[in-house]
Amino acid sequence: MTEHHFIVIGNGPAGNKAALTLRDKAPDARITLISRRHGGCYRPHLLPYFIAGEISEDDLYVFSPSSYKEKNIKLRNGQQVVDVNPERREVVLDHKEILPFHGLIIAVGGKPRIPERLTVFRDLMLTLKTLEDARAWIKKLPGVDAVLMIGGDLTSFGFTKALISVGKKIYFALNEDAFWPLRFNNTLFEEVAHKLVERGIEVLKHSHLKQMTLLPDGTIEVQMGHEMIRVGLIGAFFGLIPDIQFIARSGFRIDRGILVDEYLNAGFEGIYATGDCAQVYHPELRDYWVSIGHDNAVHLGRIAALNLAGAKIQAKVAKESIFEVQGIKVNTSWWTEF
Numbered sequence: 001m002t003e004h005h006f007i008v009i010g011n012g013p014a015g016n017k018a019a020l021t022l023r024d025k026a027p028d029a030r031i032t033l034i035s036r037r038h039g040g041c042y043r044p045h046l047l048p049y050f051i052a053g054e055i056s057e058d059d060l061y062v063f064s065p066s067s068y069k070e071k072n073i074k075l076r077n078g079q080q081v082v083d084v085n086p087e088r089r090e091v092v093l094d095h096k097e098i099l100p101f102h103g104l105i106i107a108v109g110g111k112p113r114i115p116e117r118l119t120v121f122r123d124l125m126l127t128l129k130t131l132e133d134a135r136a137w138i139k140k141l142p143g144v145d146a147v148l149m150i151g152g153d154l155t156s157f158g159f160t161k162a163l164i165s166v167g168k169k170i171y172f173a174l175n176e177d178a179f180w181p182l183r184f185n186n187t188l189f190e191e192v193a194h195k196l197v198e199r200g201i202e203v204l205k206h207s208h209l210k211q212m213t214l215l216p217d218g219t220i221e222v223q224m225g226h227e228m229i230r231v232g233l234i235g236a237f238f239g240l241i242p243d244i245q246f247i248a249r250s251g252f253r254i255d256r257g258i259l260v261d262e263y264l265n266a267g268f269e270g271i272y273a274t275g276d277c278a279q280v281y282h283p284e285l286r287d288y289w290v291s292i293g294h295d296n297a298v299h300l301g302r303i304a305a306l307n308l309a310g311a312k313i314q315a316k317v318a319k320e321s322i323f324e325v326q327g328i329k330v331n332t333s334w335w336t337e338f
């Protein structure tokens with residue numbers, strides 16, 4: 001494999017594991033890791049603890065730029081891939097540079113999902129996916145007494161706990177969008193609502209957002225169903241969707257994520273997709289499943305790299321651990337307690 005050039009797009013848990021595994025299995029290959037953001041690889045699931053001041057920014061990181069250098073992995077920091085040409089085997093960066101590759105692993109993860117009906121309020125809502133999002137929360141929180149959480153995905157429960165720990169009053173608008181990517185059912189709904197109330201949170205059950213007004217003092221007046229509340233910040237938590245618009249015209253098969261076979265191959269020789277951005281074929285189900293969660297991302301990152309390096313390993317998930325949410329088959333390694 002001398003002089004082979006492998007590119008990994010995305011420096012999240014899946015991309016990090018893929019690049020390190022490639023280094024291990026293909027010691028002579030040239031490896032480039034392209035990362036939209038500056039800095040090392042960090043763990044997004046620790047962001048709520050960072051916002052609550054329980055850990056420092058340094059504690060978020062698992063792999064620094066200098067550690068990549070030591071591993072002879074070229075980290076292209078602050079560079080975004082805007083296109084992939086699988087036939088010509090080229091990746092196009094936002095500054096128009098074109099990088100040829102022999103093998104490619106796409107590990108670009110997800111971005112926050114905002115339901116269509118709420119996009120009009122987008123500028124008044126904060127999400128939490130990146131370190132930059134966390135910094136925005138940290139900047140705004142000190143001047144805020146009350147926060148409205150809407151949606152209710154798994155991220156929101158951990159984050160609410162962090163907000164309570166720093167003394168914020170929380171309103172939680174819990175409706176049928178809640179629990180992504182877990183299955184919604186009334187028992188779960190009542191159980192979580194009960195736990196939230198026990199923790200002093202005001203739960204607004206089944207009440208939909210009707211109107212938002214930014215007032216001159218910077219607070220936001222929100223009409224939830226028939227109720228009017230006033231808060232300093234609004235968090236939108238509706239789960240994550242794959243961040244893959246940039247390859248919409250590249251010839252990949254795309255549904256909810258990049259469709260890959262059970263070996264994570266994306267339909268072109270030597271091109272793989274992995275982690276939260278992939279939708280993986282399940283031979284027994286004869287259908288595709290979406291992966292969500294840190295441990296899944298690391299595991300799939302490794303499998304993609306091993307296969308690119310010449311192995312033939314299936315991304316196996318027991319049929320029973322796949323469930324359906326809003327018509328999409330999902331497997332999650334997410335750990336949660338509230």
Ligand SMILES: Cc1cc2nc3c(=O)[nH]c(=O)nc-3n(C[C@H](O)[C@H](O)[C@H](O)COP(=O)(O)OP(=O)(O)OC[C@H]3O[C@@H](n4cnc5c(N)ncnc54)[C@H](O)[C@@H]3O)c2cc1C
Nearest residue numbers: 010012013014036045081108109110275276293294297334
């Ligand atoms: C606040 C929060 C809490 C969470 N809590 C948990 C938890 O408790 N348990 C759990 O299992 N999971 C949790 N998760 C989910 C977990 O973090 C994800 O499943 C995991 O990070 C997915 O890894 P990934 O590498 O596939 O994608 P990501 O972590 O999304 O990484 C993708 C990387 O690719 C980069 N990228 C994207 N597009 C491009 C491009 N075009 N060019 C270059 N780079 C690009 C991104 O900047 C990003 O760094 C949480 C997530 C969040 C945000």
